[in-house]
Amino acid sequence: MHLSKRLKALANMVTDGNRLADIGTDHGxxxxxxCQTGKIPSALAMDIGKGPLQQAQTHIAEHGLSEQIKTRLSDGMAALQFGEADTILIxxxxxxxxxxxxxxxxxxxTGKEELILQPQSEIALVREFLRVRNFQILNEDMILEDGKYYPMMKVSQQKAAEQTKILPQEVADAFGPVLLQKRHPVLKEWLERELRTTNSVIEQLSAQPDHERIRNRMQQVNCKKTLILEALKNYGTESVQSDD
Structure with a gap:
């Protein structure tokens, strides 16, 4: 089974020997x-849609894995039994x-599972959501594929090693505490792109007639720029080009 770069990175986050529940499995x-590579013994492929689940069943059967991978129609984790999986992928x-x-x-x-999450939007809100519910971010990765950036994370409610707080919480939530700690090169590339875009927006807004709506928008964009610059400091001063 050949996986895309994004799916391969997600698969690599799964701990060897764990039972997997793939929520929203799509093609499975x-x-x-x-299962094919022997990294896990079994899996549940779950989806809310009958069509995707039937496709997954077909692919699973084609690879001779119907005994190891069971499919289940489920709205989120509704059909998952307590303690049935060690890794939950969303x-x-x-x-x-x-x-x-x-x-x-x-x-x-149960509180012992690892969750592997790759939200496509509102990533800062997801990190904040996890933090206030006492989830620990164990690992993060970020992939660039076909011109799109995909941050992903492994989290658990089990006590993890204390992470060094190198940046304000708002910055860590926005861009990922482990990505920043690793000085992840793909995150750096994304931050530099976002800084260029933000500077361009500021330049355009500066050329607009003075208006409350423009002032409010300028304040929002400048706040975003401040967070980006704070994150880029983590990579060293050579990364920070504010274009002021």
């Missing part, structure tokens, strides 16, 4: 890959939906 590619959906699935499925968790 990650469970197939992980990827490729909006941040709001990720938080909804975690909130509604909280009673399904």
């Amino acid at each position: 590619y990650i469970p197939i890959y992980l 990827a490729g959906m909006g941040g709001g939906l990720v938080m909804k699935i975690l909130s509604e499925g909280a009673e399904k968790l």
